[in-house]
Amino acid sequence: MAEKSNNTALKAIAIVLVVALIGLGFFAYSQYSENKKTEANLENQKTELKKELENYREELAAEKGTKDSLNMELDKAMAEIQVYIDSIGSLETSVANLEKFKGWAYSLRKQKEDLMARVDSLEKANKYITMQRDSTVTALDEQIVFSDSLVTQNTKLSDVVKMGAALNLAKLNIDAIKVRNSGKTKSVNKAKRADKIKVCFTVAPNKIATAEDKAFYIQVVDPNGTILGDNASSATVEEKEPILYSKVSNFYYENSTLDVCEYINKPGEEFPEGNYQVTLYDAQLNPLGTTDFTLD
Template sequence: MENQKSNSSLKAIIIVLSILLVGSLAYMYKMSTDSEKTEKTLVSEKEGLLNDLKAAKANYDAAIAENTGLSEELIAERAKIESLIAEVKKSKGDVKALQRYKDDYRRLKRDMDNLIAENNKLKQENGTLTTQRDSTMTALGETKRYNDTLMSQNENLSRTVEKAAKVQVLNLKTQSFKEKSSGKLVSTEKARRVDVLKISFTLAANEVAKAGNKTYYIQVIDSKNNVVGEKKTEVFGEYTLTYSFITNAIYEGKTMEVSETIAGKDFAKGLYTVNVFDKDQLVGNTTFTLK
């Protein structure tokens, strides 16, 4: 009887322990399953929060690109969003931390909504001002074009008058001579015999041109590219002119002849160039050859 009681007690204990083991296993399974669900939920919520933060940053990027008067404020608030994104990415995803990040995001989103609304208002106002400015600029542009047209016409008229007032140099020619002891000039083209060059030209009649003294710079260049004569230099602004001699003429608006001579020796053979300048303006040129 005592053995039977002992066996019955042992069986009861085994049954109780089995029930407890099954219960423990069921509880552990449930806890494991709940933990996995919780982890998946936290991961999902973390990803959702990151997506919301990235969307907020994109909104700030777009608003900053519009370059309104709130650029500094928008940049500062975007920096806060970027900082929160970095924190959320580094977080382990526990419930308490995630809730705090959500609260931070909601606070930052309220600030963002207010700033974006203000930015949109400024953008609208800027658009209105731009339209008004464009209308003003269009009107000013039309006025400027009208003034430019008048100025262009005046400049063209001035150039026409200036051009008409220029005295033309015509019939520029050069003669080479051998001067006899008697002073008589004998024409020759042989370089070794030449000791006088005579340069002459005609000033055409021009009633529009200003009467008075006319100064011309004569430049004679030999076949070796040397300037013949006085070889003096005159500076006109950025232009430097080396000339052979200067000739002056008292011009009275009528046709007149101008003639000058250059004495020299050892003239080179070859082609010579003669240029006539009115200050720095070339007004006539010709060539001749010494054999």
């Protein structure tokens, strides 16, 4: 009876052990499967993390060369990211290491965001500077055009004023005269009787002209084409050829009508017979008037 009781106890123990072994095996298998799932999940996260870091590096590389002031910082950040990428590939996959990787990724993400924010800020500043520069260039161009227009208008106005201030003749009279011993003169028309040629002109009033000393050139050409009197050359005036003149008439002009007379002496014993031409020029060598007369 005692032996039968012992056998029963042994069977019970054996059954318990078998059940325990089965339970332990199931637990071990379950734990193995869970570890495999965790390891696969960690590998996936590790791959995603590596891909994210590579994307960061590419984004920073795309900004290189466009922002010289940030190139050194971009190079430094890219090198640091590459170190982390290499580290992820070489370190053992574990929860602890993955958490460490995530910490690196977060730090790099903040660093990238800071760099990109600075890049955006620089782009906005550069756009503003470019806009201001373009605006300044446009304003300067407009000012130059306006200034050129003013210069043109002032030049035209100056030309108009200059033309308006130019003196004109009201009359031009020529007369051959004989000088008596008493000093009195008499008009003659015979060449052999004439002692001088009298040139008289009247300057018209001009309120725009400046009151000052003026000079006119008198040119008397005899029938032979000879310039009588001084036969001297005038001063050079811009864009005009000098002229040969018989006499310079100097007078002071005060904006009102002015009568002036000048005398041209005969060239030798007597004036030649024929037609004489007289022309009057102002100081700018502009012809003011011309007339002719004949000595018999």
